[in-house]
Amino acid sequence: MTSSPSQRGSGPPAPRAPAGALSRLGEWCGRHYAVVIVVWLVALGGLHAAQSTVGGTYSDDFSLSGTQSYEGLDVLNAHAPGAGGLSAQVVLHDAKAPLTTVRDQIGRTVASLQHLPHVLAAVNPLAPSPQNPSSSGSPTQSPTPVSADGRTAYITVRFDTNPASLEQAYLSGVDKAVAPLRSAGVQVEYGGSLGELARPQPADLTSEAIGFAVAIVVLLIGFGSVIAATIPLITALLSVIVGLSCLSLLANAFTFASVSPTLATMIGLGVGIDYALFLLTRHRQQIMDGMDPAVSAGRAVATSGRAVLVSGCTVIVALAGLYVSRIGFIGKLGAAAAITVVTAVLGSLTLVPALLGLTGRRIDRYRVRTPVAERSAGPPGAEPGAWHRYARRVHDRPWWFLAAGVVVAVVLAIPLLSIRLGHIDDGADPTSFTDRRAYDLIAKGFGPGANAPLTIVIDQSRVPSADHAALASELRKSLAGVPGAASVGPLQPAGDGKVLIATVIPAGVPQAADTTRLVNHLKDSVVPQGVAGTAARGYVTGTxxxxxxxxxxxxxxxxxxxxxxxxxxxVIILAVFRGVLIAVKAAVLNLLSIAASYGVVVAVFQWGWGGPALGVSEKVPIESYVPMMMFAIVFGLSMDYEVFLLARVREAWLRTNDSRGSVTHGLEITALVITCAALIMVSVFAAFVLSNNIVVKMVGLGLAVSVLIDATVVRLLLVPAVLTLLGRHAWWTPRWLDRVLPHLDTEGGPAPSPQRPGGCAPPPQ
Incomplete structure (x- = not known):
C-alpha cells in the first residue's frame, strides 16, 4: 500500500481495500467460495479422467541434430540399416555351464526378437563372426559378444526408435521372446535403453507424504492453527494434481523426459505452499485487525497476491530460459516444471481466497498454541519479539552480518571449483534395476569399457571405388594404438558397402573422464586424420x-x-522495485547462493561425502544437465523470498521514508513466514532423495540445500545487511530508465511518481 508524501512519518493511513482486478477477484472468490471450490473439483476430476484415457507417457528420447553422433547414425541408417538404429543389449549368464549348451534356445530367442515391432536386427552371439578383412597385420581385434569362459554373452538388438520411449506393454513381447532361456535356467537381463524401459515406474508418493508430514508440523508450530496449517497444503496438492494432469495430456503430443513429472511435483508443491502462505499470513493479520473475511481475502490477493504473481512470473521466465539451450529435452523439462508453477499461481489467486472465505473468522478456532500472524512486535509497551531483536542486531551491525554470510557461502561453494560434468552410468543404479545387473555382468565378463562401445562410421560414398582400399589402410593406421582404448575392432564394410564401421571399446567405464577424453580424441584427431585428403567423412557415434x-x-x-x-x-526486479542496486544485489546474491548449493552437490555426489548414505554406491560425475536445471529453478525460486521481503521493505519505505527502519520492519514481519516456508520447501525437496533415480536425488538435494541457503544465509543475513548499508541509494533509478520501464507494483497501490523516493529520485548528496 502506498501513501502520499505528506503522509510519511505520520503513521500508516487507515486500512482500505485496494481497487483493481486482483482485489475484485479475491473478494469475489471469498464471497462465492462454493462456486470456486466446485469449479476446482470439477477441473480436477475432468482432467484426471482425461489423463487416464488419453494421457501420454514419459521417456528420455531426445536427439542432437548437427552433432557427430547424430549424423553418424543417419549415415548408418541410410547405408546399413541393420547396423544403424538405437542398440540395446539382452545379457545372458549361466553360472553352471557354458552358453553353448543352450544354443538352440538362444537361436529361438534371437528369431523371436527379430520379429518384434521396431526391431531392425538382433545379433546371435553364438553365430560365426565375419572374418577380419584387415591385411595390415594390425593387432586390433574384433570385440566378441561371448566372454572368455563362455558363461556370459549378450544379444545386440537394434531398434528404429529409442526403446525407452515405448509403452511398458512392449516388454511383454520381449519377456516372451527370452522365455526359453529363462526356462533353461539362464539369467537374462536387459541393458541400455531397453533396461531403462524395464525399470520400475518411479513412485513419488513416499516423498510427497514425507514432505506433507513435515509441512504440517512446521505450519502447526509456526502458526498455531490447524485450519491455517491445512489451507496451504490443500491448495498446493490440488494445484499440483491439476498441473500433472495437464502435463500428462501434453505428453500425448510432445516427448517429455521421464523425470518431468517428478520435477514438476517438486516445484509445484514447493511454490504452491509458499504462495498460499504469503496470502494466508496477510489475511490472518487483517482478520485480527477486524476486517471482513471476504474483503480481507480480496485485500490479500491485491497485495500479497501481486507478489505471488510477480514471483510466479519470475520462476516461469527463469524456466523458459532453458529453451536458450536450443535442446528440446532441456527446454521441455523447464516447461514441465512451469506448468505446475502456473497452476500453483492460479490456485493461490482463486482457491486460497475461496477457502479463506469459507473459513471466515473461524481460521484460528482449532489451535495448538496461541496463533501468530504478521506483526511480531506485540501490543504497545510489550517486550519486543525475537525477530524484532534480531532485525535490530542486523540494523546495528550490518558489516558483521554481511561478512558472516559471505564467508559461509564461499566456503560451501569451494567444491564447485572441481566440478566435473558427465553422464551417470548404470553402474551407480540400485541392483534392483535390470540394467544395473546387465551392466555388472558385461563389466565382469568383458571389461568395464564394454558398457561404453563406440562406433566409428566412415562414409566413403563420395570416394572412388579404386581408392577404398587405400582409405581403409590409412584409417587402420590411425586407429592402431589409440590411447585410452581397450580394443579396436577391424574396420569392415557394411550394408551397401559405402560405409566402413569399427567398434572401439574404452578402457574405462562410461562415466569416466578418460572415456570422455577418448571420445573427443577420436572425434577431433584420430578420425579426421584418417580421412584427411579424401572426400570421405568420419563420425564417432553410439550412446x-x-x-x-x-x-x-x-x-x-x-x-x-x-x-x-x-x-x-x-529486469523484472527493477521494474517492480524501481532500484538499480536492488536488481544488481538480487542477481549477485542469488548467484552466490547457487554457487554454494552447487558446491554441496559436488561434495556429496562427486567427492562421495555422504553419497552412500543417500543410496549412491559410487562417486559419480554431476549429470550434465543438472547444473543448468538447478540454476533456472533455484534462481526462479529464490525470487519468492526476494519479492516477499522486498515488497514489505518497500511498502514501509514509501510510507515512512526511513530506509534503515524499513529494512528492520520488513525483516521483522517476514522472517517467520520465510523461515516456515523455507523449512517446508526444503522438506519437500529433500524427501526426493529417497528416489531410486540418481538424477532425482541430485536435483532434490541441490534444490533443498539452495532453498535452505537462500532463506537463511541470503534472506536473513546478506539481503538485510546489504539493504541497510545501501540506505536510500538502494531505491535509486535514473529518470530515463524509469520512463522506459513498465510500472509494476507488488502491493497494489498506484505507481510511484518520479518525485517519490521509491521511484527515480536520485540519491542524496
Whole structure:
C-alpha cells in the first residue's frame, strides 16, 4: 500500500481495500467460495479422467541434430540399416555351464526378437563372426559378444526408435521372446535403453507424504492453527494434481523426459505452499485487525497476491530460459516444471481466497498454541519479539552480518571449483534395476569399457571405388594404438558397402573422464586424420558418444542461459522495485547462493561425502544437465523470498521514508513466514532423495540445500545487511530508465511518481 508524501512519518493511513482486478477477484472468490471450490473439483476430476484415457507417457528420447553422433547414425541408417538404429543389449549368464549348451534356445530367442515391432536386427552371439578383412597385420581385434569362459554373452538388438520411449506393454513381447532361456535356467537381463524401459515406474508418493508430514508440523508450530496449517497444503496438492494432469495430456503430443513429472511435483508443491502462505499470513493479520473475511481475502490477493504473481512470473521466465539451450529435452523439462508453477499461481489467486472465505473468522478456532500472524512486535509497551531483536542486531551491525554470510557461502561453494560434468552410468543404479545387473555382468565378463562401445562410421560414398582400399589402410593406421582404448575392432564394410564401421571399446567405464577424453580424441584427431585428403567423412557415434556430444553442448551454452535468466529476472526486479542496486544485489546474491548449493552437490555426489548414505554406491560425475536445471529453478525460486521481503521493505519505505527502519520492519514481519516456508520447501525437496533415480536425488538435494541457503544465509543475513548499508541509494533509478520501464507494483497501490523516493529520485548528496 502506498501513501502520499505528506503522509510519511505520520503513521500508516487507515486500512482500505485496494481497487483493481486482483482485489475484485479475491473478494469475489471469498464471497462465492462454493462456486470456486466446485469449479476446482470439477477441473480436477475432468482432467484426471482425461489423463487416464488419453494421457501420454514419459521417456528420455531426445536427439542432437548437427552433432557427430547424430549424423553418424543417419549415415548408418541410410547405408546399413541393420547396423544403424538405437542398440540395446539382452545379457545372458549361466553360472553352471557354458552358453553353448543352450544354443538352440538362444537361436529361438534371437528369431523371436527379430520379429518384434521396431526391431531392425538382433545379433546371435553364438553365430560365426565375419572374418577380419584387415591385411595390415594390425593387432586390433574384433570385440566378441561371448566372454572368455563362455558363461556370459549378450544379444545386440537394434531398434528404429529409442526403446525407452515405448509403452511398458512392449516388454511383454520381449519377456516372451527370452522365455526359453529363462526356462533353461539362464539369467537374462536387459541393458541400455531397453533396461531403462524395464525399470520400475518411479513412485513419488513416499516423498510427497514425507514432505506433507513435515509441512504440517512446521505450519502447526509456526502458526498455531490447524485450519491455517491445512489451507496451504490443500491448495498446493490440488494445484499440483491439476498441473500433472495437464502435463500428462501434453505428453500425448510432445516427448517429455521421464523425470518431468517428478520435477514438476517438486516445484509445484514447493511454490504452491509458499504462495498460499504469503496470502494466508496477510489475511490472518487483517482478520485480527477486524476486517471482513471476504474483503480481507480480496485485500490479500491485491497485495500479497501481486507478489505471488510477480514471483510466479519470475520462476516461469527463469524456466523458459532453458529453451536458450536450443535442446528440446532441456527446454521441455523447464516447461514441465512451469506448468505446475502456473497452476500453483492460479490456485493461490482463486482457491486460497475461496477457502479463506469459507473459513471466515473461524481460521484460528482449532489451535495448538496461541496463533501468530504478521506483526511480531506485540501490543504497545510489550517486550519486543525475537525477530524484532534480531532485525535490530542486523540494523546495528550490518558489516558483521554481511561478512558472516559471505564467508559461509564461499566456503560451501569451494567444491564447485572441481566440478566435473558427465553422464551417470548404470553402474551407480540400485541392483534392483535390470540394467544395473546387465551392466555388472558385461563389466565382469568383458571389461568395464564394454558398457561404453563406440562406433566409428566412415562414409566413403563420395570416394572412388579404386581408392577404398587405400582409405581403409590409412584409417587402420590411425586407429592402431589409440590411447585410452581397450580394443579396436577391424574396420569392415557394411550394408551397401559405402560405409566402413569399427567398434572401439574404452578402457574405462562410461562415466569416466578418460572415456570422455577418448571420445573427443577420436572425434577431433584420430578420425579426421584418417580421412584427411579424401572426400570421405568420419563420425564417432553410439550412446556414449551421444552423451559426450550432449555434454559439450550443455557446457558451451550454460553461460548463455545464465546470462539470459539473470538478465530477465533483473529486469523484472527493477521494474517492480524501481532500484538499480536492488536488481544488481538480487542477481549477485542469488548467484552466490547457487554457487554454494552447487558446491554441496559436488561434495556429496562427486567427492562421495555422504553419497552412500543417500543410496549412491559410487562417486559419480554431476549429470550434465543438472547444473543448468538447478540454476533456472533455484534462481526462479529464490525470487519468492526476494519479492516477499522486498515488497514489505518497500511498502514501509514509501510510507515512512526511513530506509534503515524499513529494512528492520520488513525483516521483522517476514522472517517467520520465510523461515516456515523455507523449512517446508526444503522438506519437500529433500524427501526426493529417497528416489531410486540418481538424477532425482541430485536435483532434490541441490534444490533443498539452495532453498535452505537462500532463506537463511541470503534472506536473513546478506539481503538485510546489504539493504541497510545501501540506505536510500538502494531505491535509486535514473529518470530515463524509469520512463522506459513498465510500472509494476507488488502491493497494489498506484505507481510511484518520479518525485517519490521509491521511484527515480536520485540519491542524496
Amino acid at each position: 556414449t558418444a551421444a552423451q559426450v556430444d550432449f555434454l559439450d553442448i550443455i557446457s558451451s551454452r550454460l553461460p548463455l542461459i545464465i546470462a539470459v535468466v539473470v538478465g530477465l529476472a533483473s
